[in-house]
Amino acid sequence: MPRARLAADVGGTxxxxxxxxxxxxxxxxxxxxxxxxxxxxxxxxxxxxxATGLAPDAFDLVIxxxxxxxxxxxxxxxxxxxxxxxxxxxxxxxxxxxxRFEQYDIYMDRPEPLVPRHLRIGVRERIxxxxxxxxxxxxxxxxxVVETLREExxxxxxxxxIHAYVDGRHERAVRDRLAGAMPELSITLSSEVSPEIREYExxxxxxxxxxxxxxxAGYIARLEEALxxxxxxCPLYLMTSGGGLxxxxxxxxxxxxxxxxxxxxxxxxxxxxxxxxGLDRVLSFDMGGTTAKICLIDDxxxxxSRSFEVAxxxxxxxxxxxxxxxxxxxxxxxxxxxxxxxxVDAMKRLTxxxxxxxxxxxxxxxxxxxxxxxxxxADVTLGWIDPGGFAGGTIPLDPxxxxxxxxxxxxxxxxxxxxxxxxGIAEVVVENMANAARVHAxxxxxxxxxxxxxxxxxxxxxxAARLAEKLGIERILIPGAAGVGSAVGFLRAPxxxxxxxxxxxxxxETFDPDAINALLERMRExxxxxxxxxxxxxxxxxxxxxxxxxRGQGHELAVGxxxxxxxxxSRGALIxxxxxxxxxxxxxxxxxxxxxxxxxxxxxxxxxxxxxRCPPMPxxxxxxPSAGRALCDPxxxxxxxxxxxxxxxxxxxxxxxxxxxxxxxETTTIVLGSFAASIDALGNIRxxxxxx
Numbered sequence: 123m124p125r126a127r128l129a130a131d132v133g134g135t136x137x138x139x140x141x142x143x144x145x146x147x148x149x150x151x152x153x154x155x156x157x158x159x160x161x162x163x164x165x166x167x168x169x170x171x172x173a174t175g176l177a178p179d180a181f182d183l184v185i186x187x188x189x190x191x192x193x194x195x196x197x198x199x200x201x202x203x204x205x206x207x208x209x210x211x212x213x214x215x216x217x218x219x220x221x222r223f224e225q226y227d228i229y230m231d232r233p234e235p236l237v238p239r240h241l242r243i244g245v246r247e248r249i250x251x252x253x254x255x256x257x258x259x260x261x262x263x264x265x266x267v268v269e270t271l272r273e274e275x276x277x278x279x280x281x282x283x284i285h286a287y288v289d290g291r292h293e294r295a296v297r298d299r300l301a302g303a304m305p306e307l308s309i310t311l312s313s314e315v316s317p318e319i320r321e322y323e324x325x326x327x328x329x330x331x332x333x334x335x336x337x338x339a340g341y342i343a344r345l346e347e348a349l350x351x352x353x354x355x356c357p358l359y360l361m362t363s364g365g366g367l368x369x370x371x372x373x374x375x376x377x378x379x380x381x382x383x384x385x386x387x388x389x390x391x392x393x394x395x396x397x398x399x400g401l402d403r404v405l406s407f408d409m410g411g412t413t414a415k416i417c418l419i420d421d422x423x424x425x426x427s428r429s430f431e432v433a434x435x436x437x438x439x440x441x442x443x444x445x446x447x448x449x450x451x452x453x454x455x456x457x458x459x460x461x462x463x464x465x466v467d468a469m470k471r472l473t474x475x476x477x478x479x480x481x482x483x484x485x486x487x488x489x490x491x492x493x494x495x496x497x498x499x500a501d502v503t504l505g506w507i508d509p510g511g512f513a514g515g516t517i518p519l520d521p522x523x524x525x526x527x528x529x530x531x532x533x534x535x536x537x538x539x540x541x542x543x544x545x546g547i548a549e550v551v552v553e554n555m556a557n558a559a560r561v562h563a564x565x566x567x568x569x570x571x572x573x574x575x576x577x578x579x580x581x582x583x584x585x586a587a588r589l590a591e592k593l594g595i596e597r598i599l600i601p602g603a604a605g606v607g608s609a610v611g612f613l614r615a616p617x618x619x620x621x622x623x624x625x626x627x628x629x630x631e632t633f634d635p636d637a638i639n640a641l642l643e644r645m646r647e648x649x650x651x652x653x654x655x656x657x658x659x660x661x662x663x664x665x666x667x668x669x670x671x672x673r674g675q676g677h678e679l680a681v682g683x684x685x686x687x688x689x690x691x692s693r694g695a696l697i698x699x700x701x702x703x704x705x706x707x708x709x710x711x712x713x714x715x716x717x718x719x720x721x722x723x724x725x726x727x728x729x730x731x732x733x734x735r736c737p738p739m740p741x742x743x744x745x746x747p748s749a750g751r752a753l754c755d756p757x758x759x760x761x762x763x764x765x766x767x768x769x770x771x772x773x774x775x776x777x778x779x780x781x782x783x784x785x786x787x788e789t790t791t792i793v794l795g796s797f798a799a800s801i802d803a804l805g806n807i808r809x810x811x812x813x814x
Contacts, residue, residue: 126181128170129612130163131361131384132188135411135461135481136513136580138606138788139166141174142613148174149606151513151580151788153481159190160345167352178353185612187361187383190341191334195236195381195444196433200333201277201308205237206267206296207325208284209244215325223441233433233444235326236333241274243267245283245296251626253289261299268303280332282312282325287624290314308335315376316447318721319624323429323447330432330446331378338377342370359617359656364449365390365424366618366727369656379448381432382455384608385415389424389451391611392576395601397422398733398804405559405573406453407589408607409582411460411498412478416559417453418568419576425566427452428622428680428723449620449725454562458554460498460581461485464528464547466535474551486527487519495531497551497581499524500544504754505761506584506783506792514787545759552585552756556592567707574599578607583791587780587809588756591796598797598809605788617657618727621645627719628673629697635688641722642666642688649726660728669721670700672712678720679703685724737803740775753781755795769807776801780812 126143132154141148150169155162163186171178194200207214215235224230235242245267248257271279279300281293290313297309312321312328346358359367363382373380385408392406396419404419418425430450431443457476461484464474474497483491485498487509501507502524509519525540533543563570571594577586583600590598603610625641627633650662664685669678681703683696696719701711747765754761767778769786777800778784780793784807791807793799799809 126174126176127183127185127613128167128181129185129387129609130166130187131387131606131609131612132159132163132186132190133384133410133412133608134189134193134478135459135484137162137166138609139163139170140603140606140609140613141170141176143174143176143180146174147603147610149603149609149788151606153484153517156480156482159188160341160348163345164348164352178349179355181354181356183356183359184349184354185359185361185367185615186345187387187608187612188341188380189384191338191377192381192432194334194337195330198236199337200236201336202275203237203278203280203329203333204241204243204271204274204276205325205329205332206243206245206279206281208248209246211284211321212239212242212244214322215242215329218322219441221441231442233442236329236444237280241276243270247283247292249283249285249289249292251285251288253285259292259295261295264296264299268300271300271304271307276307277336278308278310278332280310280312280325280328282321282328284321286311286313287317287319287324290317308332308339310335315378317623318447323445326444327378327446327448330444331376334377335374338380339374342373346370357656361387361612361615362449362618363430363451364426364618364620364725365451365615366620367612367615367656368617368619368652372619372652378446381446381448382430382450385417385453385455386451387608387611387615388415388578389417389419389453389611390615391578391601391607392417393419393422393424394611394614394733395576395599395806396574399599399736399802399806401574401576401599403573405570405575405593405595407555407575407577407582407586408579409459409555409577409585410579411581412457412462412480413455414458414555414558414579414582415453415455416555416562417451418563418566425452426450447622449622454558456554456558458497458551458558460496460501462497462551464495464497464500464532464550466532470536472532472536472546472550474547474554485524487521487524488517489520489523493527493530495524495527495543495547497547499527500547501581501584503528503540503544504548505752506754507790508751508766508785511785511787541754541761542759545754545756548585548588548756552588552592555585555589559589559593570595576601578604580605580789583789585792587792587794587797590811591757591794596811600791600807600809602805603788604791605786614733616727616730617653617660618725619649619652620723620725621649622721622723624721625719629693629700629717629719633690633693635690635692638719638722639687642724645722645724646726649724653726653728657728663727663729665725665727667723668696668719669723670696670703670717670719672715673718674715679707680723734804736806739800739802739808742775742777742800745772745776745778747782751783753783753792755781757794757796772801774801774803774805
């Protein structure tokens with residue numbers, strides 16, 4: 123019996139399923155069920171089982187990613203949460219960074235804390251930055267706190283004390299007292315979820331984790347029960363925001379690590395393809411039904427970070443959201459998906475997103491009650507999407523409903539016919555994505571023109587060529603099963619876990635390598651244990667880094683280090699590594715200043731097999747179309763007849779000159795007139811700009 127693996131990605135509009143077995147890959151796409159996301163997952167799994175003929179007992183692994191935690195924070199539908207903090211510090215999460223992220227907006231909206239002020243409770247205790255107890259914690263003094271929690275009907279509690287990242291004994295004592303008095307409480311400790319210096323980010327992360335913990339724990343339990351009822355006896359893994367796989371126990375304990383699980387899967391897929399095809403510089407472009415995600419990938423590795431913001435008041439403005447300190451693949455995410463709603467503002471400007479029609483009611487052309495014009499409605503009107511072949515024909519679209527929505531919305535406001543309104547919507551959404559990519563690259567000192575655009579997600583291949591034109595990119599790659607790219611990326615992800623600890627170390631004569639070695643050994647034991655339990659017998663790959671700075675600076679640089687015991691002589695190597703990283707970032711170093719290490723990060727991953735290398739391009743031949751239809755050229759807005767090809771009919775070596783359509787069940791690739799496409803030996807669509 124062939125052994126199989128299954129991946130499920132729950133997005134804001136669609137739930138994607140990918141099944142891989144014995145060298146084969148089958149995919150399906152169903153509408154997400156927002157009120158009970160597991161129902162959409164199960165519907166997709168049952169459809170995939172029917173299509174493949176596989177039984178549940180044929181599977182070795184189920185991998186799952188979801189936006190449930192993110193959506194709960196954005197929509198403020200998490201648990202009723204309290205935050206216990208060191209007495210005198212309950213307003214830290216409201217004062218935030220004490221800056222103005224929008225300098226010229228006198229009506230600037232700040233993100234509301236997840237925990238209102240009356241549920242932020244001070245506790246008398248104090249530990250200093252070296253772990254010395256200044257004010258002991260009195261367990262008996264927690265009795266009034268317990269009564270308050272009961273009276274308020276609190277479901278979850280976050281505990282965050284000053285300097286708990288150094289010593290969490292007081293936080294643990296509070297947990298023991300609360301768990302004994304209220305065993306039904308979900309309790310999060312800041313010293314466990316984010317044991318790093320800087321209390322605002324640490325407490326914000328702890329509060330967010332507590333806020334979504336009951337919801338995610340219940341969802342994971344229901345999903346496990348449903349899979350068990352279907353007959354799946356294999357392990358369930360969850361995709362984390364950092365690009366690794368974790369067991370459900372980790373998801374229940376630290377659900378905040380799952381907030382970007384879907385987008386992380388897409389970045390993992392793009393990184394896998396870049397290594398497979400020998401592409402050193404890649405721009406990953408993932409456009410689904412609700413959002414578009416853009417990620418820079420260099421030398422086969424996506425950019426990584428430990429800072430992330432969720433629920434931004436100003437969609438593109440850093441500082442306007444709730445900060446989270448979690449391992450995350452760094453990308454820019456904007457409200458530019460197939461369901462993004464097009465409107466005309468008070469200044470008669472056509473805007474697209476960030477609001478989305480989602481899965482319910484969806485775009486107007488879905489005929490499910492939606493009346494506002496969306497990107498998908500524009501794509502149908504422009505001939506870029508076949509109304510009868512959308513989602514493999516399982517979701518028939520109504521072109522006339524799309525036209526009516528555009529005419530009644532942006533068309534009426536601007537005096538445009540349906541076609542011209544649709545063209546405007548398409549151009550605006552692509553320019554939004556292009557601008558986000560430019561800003562993202564500039565902020566990281568990167569360029570875009572010499573990169574290959576890897577496009578996936580249900581809507582990305584439709585708009586990839588036009589986006590490439592705007593960014594000056596010459597090469598595009600559309601992988602197989604592009605419409606469910608993030609789910610396929612889950613199947614390529616390693617089992618991995620990341621541990622971060624704060625421990626100050628000055629790189630001067632006081633440098634104490636033994637203290638750092640003891641810390642790193644505890645970190646290795648924790649991370650190795652989690653990964654080894656999930657991947658027994660696997661070779662473990664460790665990656666070590668330290669956050670370092672010059673004394674007196676307010677922020678640090680992440681510096682990669684060898685995973686080896688430190689010795690007194692290691693001080694020189696640490697200084698050299700920091701100065702090299704500093705010079706790469708700022709083109710200089712500062713002589714005479716002491717260097718400090720603040721945080722230590724260890725990532726442990728189970729070793730995976732390297733990807734199969736893509737063979738050379740096969741001998742080219744001209745492909746024969748299966749049909750034709752009218753297609754809009756975005757450069758001129760004119761409609762012209764173009765050939766339509768079925769991707770499944772295109773053998774390696776097939777070439778297609780633009781303008782053309784390459785259709786498949788989960789997405790459509792538009793080849794503009796300035797490009798030509800060919801199929802490589804692995805079935806990827808390679809699109810290159812034609813010489814002028």
